[in-house]
Amino acid sequence: MNQSKRLTDGALLTAIFMVLLLVTVFVPVLSIFAMFVLPVPFVIYASRYNWKPTLLMLVAAMILTTLFATVFSLPIAVLMGFGGLMIGSAIYQNVSAYETWARGTFGFIVGLLFVFVYSQVLFDVNWIEEFESALAESMQMSTAFLEQFGAGEQQMEETQELLEQQIGLLTDLFPVGLAVAAVVLAFISQWLSYKVINRIERKELRFPPFRMLQFPVSVIWIYLAALVFSFIELDPDNVLYLGAQNLLVITGLLMSLQGISFIFFYAHHKNISKAIPILSVVLIVIFAPLLYLVRILGIIDIGFRLRDRMTDNNEK
Structure with missing residues (x-):
């Protein structure tokens, strides 16, 4: 009976995840909201059955994502699945809310690193280089803006040198940006999961003050x-x-x-x-x-x- 219920729950929650993923990929208006909800099915399943069955659910979700979505969507499944697995497993083990948040953050960091490597190897897209290019374009726009207001040559050189230093600093701190993104993703996913689990299973999960x-x-x-x-x-x-x-x-x-x-x-x-x-x-x-x-x-x-x-x- 327990095995049958586990399989049923896994199939249902995987189907829900796939619907949310397709909404994220093909419905731009709802994609931002759906992005934060994507880990919730994994959190619910892991909170009931711990990480081992959830890992199988993640593998199934990855296969279905490759078949029914696009190759570009596979990193999203890994990112959200692994982050949700870590949060749900922590809930299953009854650890504190803040420790659950820390584990979820670690899960999303691992997922983001996978996305980074995946995009680099398969699509030859380097996030750091793209980030530098975006900052360089921003610097050119700022320089052109100053030129329109008749800034002196010395002032332009000083401003450009300062902007280049800031670009170098921001590029060096790129890992911090990944960590902050993981922290935010983990917090929102955990908060939403608490709301859903409390409603479905009549629990009282919440962050302490x-x-x-x-x-x-x-x-x-x-x-x-x-x-x-x-x-x-x-x-x-x-x-x-x-x-x-x-x-x-x-x-x-x-x-x-x-x-x-x-x-x-x-x-x-x-x-x-x-x-x-x-x-x-x-x-x-x-x-x-x-x-x-x-x-x-x-x-x-x-x-x-x-x-x-x-x-x-x-x-x-």
Whole structure:
């Protein structure tokens, strides 16, 4: 009976995935929404039966995608399937929502790397080169715009040099862009899956309040190691240099998130209006230098366990 139900659920959810995939490929208006819903069938199946049966479902979906969609759609099936598998498997194992998010992010990173290699090998499309070309075109448009307003030759040269430096920096941080994309995909997919699973199976899956977000201490050590390497003069084309720069940006973002989370925690702990931390976030977005102060706050929060100290003092 269980085997029969597993096969039935797998066939039904695979069919639903194929319908969503065809909508994504052939209906441009709905493609953006469908893109975020695509992992949900895999999440539901993995949340019921764990990762091994879901892996078979993914293989079946890949075969059907090749037969009924286009060759270009195969990477989408792998990306969404593997990300959904990781999220659903984490739900099956009853891990925390934030750990589920982390596993889902890892799954989408693996999927994005597959898309990167697939497009490079089969279609000779290099994302980094395409990204550089797009940035170069943008730089040419900016230069032409300045020329129309009669900018001086020296000013033009300085502006062009600055833009070239920014293009080089953005290209070096391309892996960070992939990681951020994976984080966003994992969060939206997990949130939508929670809604669907709660409705279908009468569960109460949800993200805990943002103020409860807390990263492990190991993130600080990774951040400090990357910071040390950033002060060492290395060849910009060196793999170690590029890895350190990307790690520094990613862990810096995590520290900033930790700091913002602490602001919400402090406001809740002191019974301060929610408008205050929300206004703080708005100010951080508007005034970028404030982000460094928030990052320091996040490091202190993790390193010295400020929340635990505040909670313990309150109990005393």
